Amino acid sequence: MAAKEYGPRERMVFSAVQLIRRDGVAATGLREIVAHANAPRGSLQHYFPGGKEQLVGEAIAWGGRYARRRVEGLVANLRLPRPSLLFAAMVQQWIDDYAANGFGAGCPIVAATVDWADSVDTTRRAAATAFDDWRQPVVAGLKDMGVPARRASSLATLMISTLEGAVLMARAERDVTPLRTAARELGPLLDAAVRD
C-alpha cells in the first residue's frame, strides 16, 4: 500500500493497524497514530469524532476486510483446488512476513481481543465481525472444493484458530516452526474432508 495515494483518513486507519499489530491497542496512542500517518493535527478530531474507540474499530474492520480479500485472492490463484493448499498459502503469508520483517507484529484482530475486548464492547464486536469476515471466503472456498457445507464451516474455524495460535507461538519463539507444523499437520485432515 503506497501511503501517498491515500488521504489522511485512510492513512490514519492504516497506521492504527500497523501500530496495533506491533504494540497492542492499549499501548497505541492517538498522537502516535497521527504522527505515523503523517496526518495534519486536528484531522483526528475531524475524521474520528468518536476518538480512539472509533479509530480502533475501523482499524479492526480494515483487518477483517484485508483478510477476506487476501483469502479470496488465494482461492482464485491456487494451482489445484485443494483445502491443504489454501491453508498452506494462508500460513505462508505469515512465514513470508516474518522472514521479511522480523517477528515484531502479529494479527490486529488478536491484539484488539486481548487487551481491549473486555473493556470496550465496540472493539470486541469489531473483532468478532473481523473473524467472521475472514472466515466467510474460507468457508466458500472449501465448499467450492467439495467439502460439505457444515464441515466447511467447522474446518474454516479450525484453520483460523490454528493459524492465529501458530502466529502467536512463532512470534514468542521467534521461529516459524509452529506455522510450518500447522500447515503440515492440518493439510491431510483438510483434504480428507473433500467429498469423493
Place this chain on the structure above:
Amino acid sequence: MAAKEYGPRERMVFSAVQLIRRDGVAATGLREIVAHANAPRGSLQHYFPGGKEQLVGEAIAWGGRYARRRVEGLVANLRLPRPSLLFAAMVQQWIDDYAANGFGAGCPIVAATVDWADSVDTTRRAAATAFDDWRQPVVAGLKDMGVPARRASSLATLMISTLEGAVLMARAERDVTPLRTAARELGPLLDAAVRD
C-alpha cells in the same frame, strides 16, 4: 488458590496474572496489582526491584508452570490414554472457565506476546519459555500413549496453537463454538497418530 495462605510476593504475582489475562500487559499498572493483591505499599519495590518487567516475567513464568502442572494432572487422570481425550480435557478447562466466569479473560502468555513481546525482550523470552513449559508434558503424554517422538512434538505444538487460537476466537465472539470445534476436529487426527 486461597489468597490468604500466601505472602504478599506470591499474591502480587498471582494478581498480575489475573489482571494481565483480562487487560493485557500494557494496561495493567503496578499500583493496580498491589491493590488487587492487597499487598502493603512498598512491598513492590522490596520484592520486585526490577519493577514491572520483573513482575510481568514472573507472572508469565507462573502461567507456564500452571499450564504444565495442569496438563500433568490431566494426563494422570484420563479415563483412557488417548490423545483425543487429553486434548478434549485441555479444551474443556477453557469451556468451563468461560461458562463459570464469562469471557473476560484469556491466556496470560498470549497477552504478553501480543503487547510486550516486541518492546521488552525478557517478556518475549518468558513467553517462549512458558509455551515450552506447557508443551513438554503434552509431548511426554503423547509419547506415553504411543505416538512416535517426532510426531508427538509436532502434535503438541499443533494442540497448543489450535487451543490458543480457539480461546481468542471464543473470547471475541463470546461463544465457545471455536473451542468445541477444535476438540471435535483435531481428535481423530491425534488418535490416528498412535502407533499400532
